[in-house]
Amino acid sequence: MVKYNIKANRIFTKWRKIAWLGTFVIAVGGLFEPLLGLFVVAIIVGLMVMSFLRGRYWCGNICMHGSFYDLILIKFSRNEKIPNFLRSNFMVVFFLAFFMFNMGRGMINAFTAESLLRPRTLFVFRLIEIDVTDTVGVLRGVGFVFVNTYWMVLVISVCLGLIFTSRAWCQFCPMGTFQRLSYRLSKIIGTSKKTDVMVSAKSKLLCHSCAKCTRVCPMQLHPYLEFDSNSQLKSDKCIKCKTCIKNCPAHILSLQNEENATKITQQTEHSYALKKPEHRANIEKINKIDKNILEIAFKIKNSTVDFIPGQFILVNIKNNPKMNRAYSISGFEKEKDLLRVTVKKAPGGYGSDIVFNSLKEGDEVILEGPLGHELTVDKTSKNILLVAGGIGVTPFIPILEDLSTDVGFNGNVHFIYGVNKENELLYLDDIKSLTNRRDNFKFTPVVAFDDNYKGEKGFVTTVIEKLSLSDTKIYMCGPKPMVDSSEKLLGKMNFDRRNLFVESA
Ligand SMILES: Cc1cc2nc3c(=O)[nH]c(=O)nc-3n(C[C@H](O)[C@H](O)[C@H](O)COP(=O)(O)OP(=O)(O)OC[C@H]3O[C@@H](n4cnc5c(N)ncnc54)[C@H](O)[C@@H]3O)c2cc1C
Ligand code: SF4
Numbered sequence: 001m002v003k004y005n006i007k008a009n010r011i012f013t014k015w016r017k018i019a020w021l022g023t024f025v026i027a028v029g030g031l032f033e034p035l036l037g038l039f040v041v042a043i044i045v046g047l048m049v050m051s052f053l054r055g056r057y058w059c060g061n062i063c064m065h066g067s068f069y070d071l072i073l074i075k076f077s078r079n080e081k082i083p084n085f086l087r088s089n090f091m092v093v094f095f096l097a098f099f100m101f102n103m104g105r106g107m108i109n110a111f112t113a114e115s116l117l118r119p120r121t122l123f124v125f126r127l128i129e130i131d132v133t134d135t136v137g138v139l140r141g142v143g144f145v146f147v148n149t150y151w152m153v154l155v156i157s158v159c160l161g162l163i164f165t166s167r168a169w170c171q172f173c174p175m176g177t178f179q180r181l182s183y184r185l186s187k188i189i190g191t192s193k194k195t196d197v198m199v200s201a202k203s204k205l206l207c208h209s210c211a212k213c214t215r216v217c218p219m220q221l222h223p224y225l226e227f228d229s230n231s232q233l234k235s236d237k238c239i240k241c242k243t244c245i246k247n248c249p250a251h252i253l254s255l256q257n258e259e260n261a262t263k264i265t266q267q268t269e270h271s272y273a274l275k276k277p278e279h280r281a282n283i284e285k286i287n288k289i290d291k292n293i294l295e296i297a298f299k300i301k302n303s304t305v306d307f308i309p310g311q312f313i314l315v316n317i318k319n320n321p322k323m324n325r326a327y328s329i330s331g332f333e334k335e336k337d338l339l340r341v342t343v344k345k346a347p348g349g350y351g352s353d354i355v356f357n358s359l360k361e362g363d364e365v366i367l368e369g370p371l372g373h374e375l376t377v378d379k380t381s382k383n384i385l386l387v388a389g390g391i392g393v394t395p396f397i398p399i400l401e402d403l404s405t406d407v408g409f410n411g412n413v414h415f416i417y418g419v420n421k422e423n424e425l426l427y428l429d430d431i432k433s434l435t436n437r438r439d440n441f442k443f444t445p446v447v448a449f450d451d452n453y454k455g456e457k458g459f460v461t462t463v464i465e466k467l468s469l470s471d472t473k474i475y476m477c478g479p480k481p482m483v484d485s486s487e488k489l490l491g492k493m494n495f496d497r498r499n500l501f502v503e504s505a
């Protein structure tokens with residue numbers, strides 16, 4: 001069974017990579033020198049000040065426990081859905097009360113006049129004795145209260161983290177609750193208006209509803225279902241950890257304050273998404289190209305599809321909550337209302353599992369789009385370089401079809417298509433026949449890891465670095481590592497970034 005929640009890809013600053021050690025320094029070191037526990041006072045002050053400015057930013061970026069959960073505990077966690085009970089208000093209030101009672105009792109013990117008059121001993125796992133008859137002794141007693149609390153947090157959070165998910169504790173952590181309360185207060189008195197940054201979409205209309213943000217969210221929030229009219233997530237539970245931002249395949253998310261989010265939405269070209277039409281379609285044919293690749297033909301019912309070559313379509317694969325998958329349109333026959341996508345199975349992929357195991361010929365599905373403008377080719381350009389990697393070949397089939405049949409188009413086209421093994425080259429005959437239609441079209445397949453391959457060997461960058469790229473516009477689609485290394489190379493070649501158009505999941 002493929003898991004819904006994804007563990008990988010949390011964000012680690014230099015601080016977060018080492019901060020988790022601090023938890024153990026205080027918890028274990030505090031057993032020998034309880035004064036270490038007083039460091040927690042500084043932590044509480046820090047997180048409270050921060051919460052007035054940025055809500056639970058501390059939890060996702062600075063908290064030592066948090067970095068332990070994200071870096072270490074996550075590896076051993078079952079990563080399951082957090083039960084509603086642990087997320088309930090009852091749990092939040094109960095734990096806050098329990099925490100306050102425990103802390104209060106500990107403090108009274110450390111501070112009471114009685115303790116100061118008579119030598120008293122606090123036992124900590126019977127490792128140390130604290131004499132609270134002088135000021136340093138009282139401070140050690142107070143420090144121990146925090147050390148004790150640290151142990152309580154560690155034990156509970158590790159147990160819940162192993163059983164559910166690494167941030168299960170954070171759902172009702174009293175420090176998180178304090179931050180949420182002061183954040184709410186800061187909203188009322190306005191201290192966080194400029195400083196607070198929230199997960200913000202360039203425009204919620206550009207969201208694919210793919211649910212990736214939810215699946216990677218350590219707090220198991222639903223950003224894509226909760227964007228407000230300003231395309232922002234206003235949840236006080238968000239720890240601003242940026243995990244959803246890093247993983248969004250539409251690359252539309254960032255952390256912004258309210259003012260900047262509004263500006264970004266206004267500056268974002270999303271008019272085409274305003275009319276994101278929904279189409280009912282039947283699956284006309286599923287063609288198994290090989291065990292990992294399906295070509296699915298959809299017959300559109302009772303609506304018209306306006307398609308520009310290079311665009312993708314959203315295929316609804318699940319409801320409650322809604323979940324789509326984006327697939328580039330690899331074929332379109334307007335007169336027959338037929339639209340084709342080509343799907344590669346992602347190992348362990350949630351959507352792949354549904355597409356490969358549940359979709360059948362005859363099924364009715366909802367499609368949204370077509371969408372996307374990154375791969376809409378500027379036909380006035382003198383030279384056009386098309387670069388595909390792996391399954392990124394799909395949008396280029398209709399693009400080549402269009403360019404090769406457009407009588408008004410005279411540009412030079414070079415199509416580079418990179419794969420790992422020769423047998424992964426898809427649509428080879430189609431591409432050859434399309435690029436052979438014109439003398440000024442060139443096709444270079446390139447194979448990375450196949451000793452028997454007779455053609456160009458290496459990566460797409462092996463081919464690009466040999467080219468002269470003046471008066472050229474580049475359109476690229478493929479996996480992130482390919483895009484990253486190509487962008488790096490193009491930077492070295494002083495290629496103008498404004499002439500590079502990229503689509504990558
Ligand atoms: C604009 C656009 C166009 C696209 N066009 C196409 C197309 O034409 N054809 C096509 O096949 N795809 C295309 N994609 C990609 C497609 O939308 C899906 O993202 C892709 O199929 C994977 O989806 P999934 O749900 O199967 O995988 P996911 O479940 O989202 O998993 C993605 C990857 O993460 C890994 N993963 C999952 N769970 C974990 C975990 N717990 N720990 C670590 N790693 C994990 C998986 O192994 C997998 O490799 C396109 C994407 C975009 C944005
Ligand atoms: S919504 Fe995004 S930033 Fe907020 S907690 Fe979830 S993953 Fe982190």
Ligand code: SF4
Nearest residue numbers: 207208210211213248
């Ligand atoms: S595109 Fe996917 S990951 Fe990005 S905001 Fe929308 S649902 Fe979330």
